[in-house]
Amino acid sequence: MGDSDRSGPGAKRTIPVSKVVLVGLEEDYVQDAVRSTWVSSVGPYVERFEADFAAFVGTSRAVSVCNGTCALHLALRASDVGPGDEVIVPSLTFAATANAVIQAGARPVLVDCLPDHWNLDPDQVARAVSSKTRAVIPVHLFGHPCDMDRIMEIAGFHDLTVIEDAAEAHGASWGGRRTGAIGHIGCFSFFGNKVITTGEGGMCVTSSAELAERMRLLRNQGMTPGRRYWHEEPGFNYRLTNVAAALGVAQLAEIESVLSRRAALAAAYGEGVASIDGLEVVPPPNGGMAIDWLFCVLLREGSRGRRDEISARLADRGVETRPFFFPLHVMPAFEGSRRVGDLANAERFSASGLCLPLHLGLSEEDVERIVAILRESLAHEARTRRLACP
Numbered sequence: 131m132g133d134s135d136r137s138g139p140g141a142k143r144t145i146p147v148s149k150v151v152l153v154g155l156e157e158d159y160v161q162d163a164v165r166s167t168w169v170s171s172v173g174p175y176v177e178r179f180e181a182d183f184a185a186f187v188g189t190s191r192a193v194s195v196c197n198g199t200c201a202l203h204l205a206l207r208a209s210d211v212g213p214g215d216e217v218i219v220p221s222l223t224f225a226a227t228a229n230a231v232i233q234a235g236a237r238p239v240l241v242d243c244l245p246d247h248w249n250l251d252p253d254q255v256a257r258a259v260s261s262k263t264r265a266v267i268p269v270h271l272f273g274h275p276c277d278m279d280r281i282m283e284i285a286g287f288h289d290l291t292v293i294e295d296a297a298e299a300h301g302a303s304w305g306g307r308r309t310g311a312i313g314h315i316g317c318f319s320f321f322g323n324k325v326i327t328t329g330e331g332g333m334c335v336t337s338s339a340e341l342a343e344r345m346r347l348l349r350n351q352g353m354t355p356g357r358r359y360w361h362e363e364p365g366f367n368y369r370l371t372n373v374a375a376a377l378g379v380a381q382l383a384e385i386e387s388v389l390s391r392r393a394a395l396a397a398a399y400g401e402g403v404a405s406i407d408g409l410e411v412v413p414p415p416n417g418g419m420a421i422d423w424l425f426c427v428l429l430r431e432g433s434r435g436r437r438d439e440i441s442a443r444l445a446d447r448g449v450e451t452r453p454f455f456f457p458l459h460v461m462p463a464f465e466g467s468r469r470v471g472d473l474a475n476a477e478r479f480s481a482s483g484l485c486l487p488l489h490l491g492l493s494e495e496d497v498e499r500i501v502a503i504l505r506e507s508l509a510h511e512a513r514t515r516r517l518a519c520p
């Protein structure tokens with residue numbers, strides 16, 4: 131929490147929006163990996179992490195990589211997405227989703243989210259398809275699953291590859307299947323603020339032997355298996371280290387209890403915010419089960435200005451929050467993308483959404499305190515607004 135500490139008289143400790151908490155055998159396994167001297171990307175923890183993660187998600191295969199962005203890029207390249215191709219992504223997502231598309235040489239096609247949910251709208255996906263479209267990346271944003279039935283149906287009709295961005299949705303599900311296991315490839319991140327972490331790290335999961343083999347090859351410089359230093363095509367170095375995988379094995383072993391602890395904290399939040407005027411909590415779309423990553427609230431009649439003011443008030447009172455992402459279509463970095471429709475829902479969610487702290491370092495009392503400060507901050511903002519324009 132070092133960076134978040136406030137100094138000076140009367141300083142209170144800031145509650146960070148996320149925090150890494152060790153939940154089991156992390157230190158033992160990392161020490162074991164270091165002592166064995168298998169600290170690079172060969173070693174038993176890498177294989178074990180891949181096998182355990184595939185079992186957790188419900189795919190036959192998993193290919194570990196050095197981070198979640200590389201997972202997306204590797205998935206795209208293994209699916210032969212490249213220059214001249216278009217890939218449909220939601221405008222409301224973390225930049226990594228579109229960055230990976232651009233890195234693959236393809237063009238992102240930005241689509242809107244649903245009117246009543248921040249996840250991408252399957253109707254807009256159908257509308258976005260052109261003769262150049264090769265793939266779609268549904269993002270299970272903030273732990274909530276996308277409508278994968280509709281997306282798979284549309285993708286099947288147009289022969290598109292479906293790459294799930296499940297970086298924020300370890301353990302969520304749609305129609306009884308875990309996110310990541312529904313499309314052709316699922317991509318995960320193990321950055322420090324995700325549900326489980328390896329420091330930096332990522333995973334591609336698939337039940338296609340062919341895609342898994344292709345990803346293993348490209349991950350390792352494109353080197354032909356069984357023929358050392360022979361390369362049929364250029365690849366990358368996207369390998370995960372055995373030390374990072376040791377962290378991952380320990381974190382993954384406890385993921386079910388981590389998810390239920392997160393659910394309990396989210397339930398406490400849900401009870402608390404239910405009685406706050408002017409706030410909304412969005413349930414996951416029908417047909418899916420969400421996991422609790424950050425706790426997201428939406429300001430009714432929200433505007434970016436109001437949201438940011440409330441967030442600043444919370445920061446003053448020692449609660450770190452996080453605004454929703456800017457939609458990609460408003461940022462200079464993604465000017466080269468094709469946009470579909472007015473993307474108004476993405477703008478509305480982006481301006482009104484606020485993520486509250488959710489991590490294993492919180493107690494129910496912390497949640498109560500955060501809710502009280504949130505209630506007070508909304509009331510304060512409403513009062514100053516009334517005074518400003520009587």
Ligand SMILES: *Cc1c(COP(=O)(O)O)cnc(C)c1O
Pocket residue numbers: 197198199200223224226227269295297298318319320321331332
């Ligand atoms: C975190 C994240 C990524 C990227 O993962 P890294 O491991 O940070 O590269 C991609 N997509 C989404 C939606 C994310 O939240």
